[in-house]
Amino acid sequence: MAMPLRERQYYFRDYYDQGEELVLEGQQLRCRLSSKFSMSQTYGGPLAADGPIVIVEQGGEAAEPGNAVLELEYEGTLKPDGYQLEISKDGKITIAASNKRGLKFGMDALIRLISTDGGKCRLPVAVIHDEPSFPVRGIIEGFYGKPWSFEDRMDAVRYIAAHRMNTFMYAPKDDPYHRELWREPYPEEAFARIAELKQECDDQLVDFYYCISPGNDLQFRSKADFASLENKLAAMVSIGVRHFALLMDDIDYELSGDNLHYLERSGLAHAYVANHVYTYLNSQLPGFTLAMCPSEYWSYWDTGYKRDIREQLHASIKVFWTGYSVFAPQIGSRHAQDNHRHYGHELWLWDNIPVNDADYDRLFLDPVRGRYSQLGRTGHQAVVANPMVQWECSKITLNTLAHYMWNSERYMPELSWELSVREFAGALAEEMMFFCRQNLNSQLYSGGYEELKEAVQSKDIDRLDVYFDRLESTVSRLLQWDNSKFKEEAGPWLDRALADVELWRAVRRTVTGAGGGNGTGIGNGNGNGDGDAKESAGPGSSDELRRRAEACQAFKVRLGSDPAWRAAEAWGLAVREEKGGYRLT
Template identity: 45%
Template sequence: MKEETNMNLEKVFYRHRDIFLSGKETFFGGEKIPVQFISRFSLEQQFPEFALEWFDLSRSEGSILLKWNFDDDIPEDGYRVTISDQEIQIASSSKRGFTFALREIGNLTKPCRNGIVLPHLSIEDYPGFSIRGIIEGFYGEPWSFEERKDMISFLSTCRMNTYFYAPKDDLYHRENWRIPYPDDIFQNILSLKTVCDKNLIDFYYCISPGKDFDYLSEEDYDMLFSKLDAMIEIGISHFGILLDDIDYTLASDHEAKFRRTGLAHAHLLNRIDDYLRKKLHHYFLTACPTEYWSYWDTAYKKDLKQTVHENIALFWTGYNTIAESIPAQHAKRNAEYLGHDLILWDNYPCNDVNLNRLFLGPNVNRSSLLPQHRHIGVAANPMNQMEASKVPLMTFSDYMWNPQRYQPELSWEFALERYCGNDESLKTFYKLNKSLRFYEFQNNELTEAITNKDIDYLNCYFSKIREMALDLLKRDTKLAAEIRPWLLRAQQDVILWELILEGEKSKLESNNQRISIQLAACDHHAAAQLGESTAVKTAEAWGYKKAERAYAQRGG
């Protein structure tokens, strides 16, 4: 994926809260904007290295003045940009806002003959959520540290600012939370924190002690504090305590002490908060309660509301673990019942409960009004497939930045354009896997073709799939390796369609049997389902049945 450049006007207006165009432009010979940089943000500020992709600090001739000013009235991560023929002015209240502004200016450059042009305009922009990023919180094989570093760099390019380290199957995060990290893993965490710092991404270290934490044992508290101390020593000041997916029935001695689970959990969180306050001048603590979904009141939520320290933010996932929709009314009620700032833990595009599927469509059905109801952040839980997660995460980044303006289809089109460029094979693959676990994007033409037995349309459709699979299977890329099972499944679906085509032409019983066997073969590849399994749907709609015995007899 290349850095997004050369936005058209539709993108410009979509991506920015307020933009004012003058109709004028400045021409620069060469491929970069020559600038003289002056910082009025603070006395010592280095020009970010990534911005040298667009800006040239080495030229004096033909340079334009680039000023960076401090303005505390601009919300965190926001910026104001003014471009004229004499200078570029950027104002922000943070270094991150400045870097976002630089990226946007770079994206606005347009190539022309013998150089580039930069439009004269003013932009005033700031995010809707202060916390915007991902939580690596899925079950299954965690990402490698190299994958995490890649993702963190990606988040920075998408105007996101947060990475929650919370892999369920990291043994030292959950199952063996008491045990210190082995030195090699700890060094990798340190390296990951360094990459976060370089990319201005807030690194949240999360730990899940709830499965067997003894709320009456000072030894358990000491072990937990020791784990946090190790992270504090390497500069981590953002933490998450995750109490999700546990049996939260209290043991008899705990019940005698605390009476209810919510009070026991509140005691744990408050102890951690008190400890961090003694250790750090500045820190942020968030927690995932055991009742992390639903929008109705409970005794557990009431205990958290009344007892947990006010500064601790809480996660929730909507009315369900994977919510089909999150309307403002649900968000408002849950914020009232929990009485704390909330971070939406969005379990899309996570596929750990549907490992045979890839969910590559846009984020949908999330209210634009969440920030009005104490929602300070959104953390998307990606798929086990890191690289394949990037396109849906791009749509999330648009929602997180400006939920009021967010349009799922438009964001998805822009994300495909940015990620795939002119690569038709990649676009075909993403379009085949656009549907979500809870929302099916209808291809009305395809549905009509199946209903009406439009063989010409379907033949063209499956020809594209055949060409796509052959092309992508040849590639030696991270994405190609991740999606290989789905490409092999695509080939099985193409074979099924070719047999259906033969069967429709010949009407021979032998062809019916071959189709039935191939249907079973597709079932055999069920570990990778290609989108909505159009070939199987076509066979079933046209009256073909699978023959499991016949397939088994052939060694399947």
């Protein structure tokens, strides 16, 4: 299916066409290659053998006829990862870039534009100029909770590469060798898996960052501790790692004992450690990247800690922050500019979206919102997202973040959400969007659930029947989907949704004394419901209501919409507790 014009105009930074089409014979674009990108006359990116584009051999008996000419060119004025793509009426296609990743993204764009039908290959005659808003774009596996499996990480790397991101940061809080046992070398098997992950990053043109977090118990005067730190880094250097991060977040950063006597203030201490790591890496590698996450990684005001980082930290070291709070609903121009000035270093946004380690009972399935459209002009050169424990479910929000990272100036949350859900769920996009709308990010967004709110506030039983019937049918469809990974991760929430449906039906019977649900639509017909639960309750309704409520409470997860409990509360059958839960009255 051809990429609709509206999506082309949104997805690519600058897209130009005049409605003309290039039509070629065959179901594939068979390109004869001419490369001026380098002396090598090959395309260095991955292409599937059965994909829409094939590079045909030239010259000799094995030569195949091509239906188009692909020219690769070096264009040094383009930003890293940016590209220009031109599709001409005569079958000539040109991709220009300043690095290999730009060539890959240009080829990815070409693949997106291809459509086939009736034995013909079709492309718009178009020119695209596409460059990213941020040089560094990607994911940091930096959450608390069960770390991802290596299979999830490998899939994450491929996902990054396919969505114009370029960075994978390895920093799982509950990997003991990253944090608690930072002095100890990785066991042989675990280290081999990291090396395998690093190789996959290389194959996908993704930068692998190894992150280490020694701040809980590092002794700043200890030569043995620094030797352990260097040994850990040296092991990573030995497998080709060139990008590193020192994380001093979420520690008790008040100095005590010999650390206090030696370095006096935590800002001085953290700059001291980071500078030591920088000096060591500089002695081992001709080119490397080092970022550090300070203990004061959130806030927007100046402090003595930030002054020490500003004045003492090596100028080439990048500094993370998460916004004005750990989960920042907005990151606007003023806070971004102020914190860049306070730290005095290139800032990297560690965006805690869609991470749910502060809400293990929730899934977050909505788009990123509230990020300044011109953040890249305020000293920010990177945006990395911290996903959920549930990798597959994280993809929906991460896709919207990828749109923002690439073109923050044009980013539109609702449109990105629509495109992301459609890409994720295909034919089940409508059902998936309804499920997503039950699971909005409560840390960042207080809107949503308007349809439910109106029905609950008006005690409109007919509308609530429709709502819960739709929830039931949505879950039924998603449980039949062939995405087993999604069903495994989201399964507890899907089951909880069905429990909510049954709780609503028990509430309904309690307040009307009648059956309902499954499309019966039994109600009073005036949209006002019946407000007197006790007088209209049917036989045994209180016992059933209690059973259904206990069934919901037995789940360790909940929907953000809390639909059945909100309905029960509206009729005075339940009250909200301090921690956000409910109980029957």
